[in-house]
Amino acid sequence: MKKLLLITSLIFSLVFLSSCSDKKVVVPDKVKTVPIVTKLPSTIKDYFSYGENSEYIYEGKGNEYASYNVFVDYLTENRVQLRTDNGGTEVVKVLENKDGKLTMLLSRAESYYRENLTQSPSNKEEILLKEPLIKGTTWTLSDNRKRYISNVDVYVTTPLGKYKTIEVTTENKEGKNLDYYAPNVGLVKTAFVIKDGDEITSSLSKIEKDKALTQTVKFYYPNAVEDKLYFVNKQLSFKTNDITKIIFETAFKDLPKGDLGKVLGPNVKIKSLYLNKDNTVYVDFTKELVSEMNAGSGFEGMILQCITNTLGAYYGVDKVYITIEGSPYSSGHIIMKKGESFTVDYKNSIELK
Numbered sequence: 001m002k003k004l005l006l007i008t009s010l011i012f013s014l015v016f017l018s019s020c021s022d023k024k025v026v027v028p029d030k031v032k033t034v035p036i037v038t039k040l041p042s043t044i045k046d047y048f049s050y051g052e053n054s055e056y057i058y059e060g061k062g063n064e065y066a067s068y069n070v071f072v073d074y075l076t077e078n079r080v081q082l083r084t085d086n087g088g089t090e091v092v093k094v095l096e097n098k099d100g101k102l103t104m105l106l107s108r109a110e111s112y113y114r115e116n117l118t119q120s121p122s123n124k125e126e127i128l129l130k131e132p133l134i135k136g137t138t139w140t141l142s143d144n145r146k147r148y149i150s151n152v153d154v155y156v157t158t159p160l161g162k163y164k165t166i167e168v169t170t171e172n173k174e175g176k177n178l179d180y181y182a183p184n185v186g187l188v189k190t191a192f193v194i195k196d197g198d199e200i201t202s203s204l205s206k207i208e209k210d211k212a213l214t215q216t217v218k219f220y221y222p223n224a225v226e227d228k229l230y231f232v233n234k235q236l237s238f239k240t241n242d243i244t245k246i247i248f249e250t251a252f253k254d255l256p257k258g259d260l261g262k263v264l265g266p267n268v269k270i271k272s273l274y275l276n277k278d279n280t281v282y283v284d285f286t287k288e289l290v291s292e293m294n295a296g297s298g299f300e301g302m303i304l305q306c307i308t309n310t311l312g313a314y315y316g317v318d319k320v321y322i323t324i325e326g327s328p329y330s331s332g333h334i335i336m337k338k339g340e341s342f343t344v345d346y347k348n349s350i351e352l353k
Helices: 002-020 244-253 297-315
Strands: 055-061 068-075 079-085 090-098 101-108 126-130 138-140 146-158 161-171 175-182 186-194 199-208 213-223 228-238 270-275 281-285 319-324 349-351
Touching: 126 146, 126 161, 146 175, 146 186, 146 199, 161 186, 213 244, 213 297, 228 244, 228 297, 244 270, 244 297, 281 297, 297 319
Parallel strands: 228 349, 281 319
Antiparallel strands: 055 068, 055 199, 068 079, 079 090, 090 101, 101 126, 138 146, 146 161, 161 175, 175 186, 186 199, 213 228, 270 281
């Protein structure tokens, strides 16, 4: 009898559930639907996290140059120009995130001047990180060094904090390099492990926001009374993506106190400014450079020498090619031939006290 009642009850339950299948079921307020979250694989973009006006400070151990600062000079959607200063030299590098690879396109040592190189031809392509971002992904560099993702989800502690990172190993004759990348930050630590057991490390210790790059630049101005050039050290501030020619144009027009003549008139614009591959600075002015000068040949020569000395010193060269609206410099007193440049000369220059 009990068995019959059990079967009857089961049939009744099935019929009841079937009859309710076409009706709207009211879920009590206390019952919440939990979405199913599927973890997507990491991409290079997760680690390409450089911020405008940011300075990354690394603390070094094992070598006097292991400590360094990195400033973001220029930043586009998929390229960044970084300036590294270790106290001994400054190196500019351009990195690109494209086609599943983080590639260093350019590296230029002893680069103390500021110029946008993000679109310059590559001089040293080197893949830093490659998808898929899983253990075992391997690639060979142009000099036959082997680089690979040696581990994932590696916890690394730096002076700034603890990060879960991807570990990238580069093998070489002297030992191996270990680079650790954290999502939303980028490179947080590097370690050079020498075969004899010594280790040189650089670890992220601070990220400073809203920071400008400051450079000390000598600006030269003419003194017609003494027939000399005076220079003054100016502190120029550059934020990410600032245009160097505009900063210089403004600084030239900021005349120091004293019996000094102006170098640029109020309406003069610098149309272009760059260091050419022939190791000469090329600077192009608007026509107002000549029309607003109002100077005799001697004073005009001093003004041109001030421009030459200022730009030559900043870029570290001794030749400056000055043009007006794209044509060789020409005025009523001085006429330059195509390709003829001005030469840096500091002999008649003294510091303004």
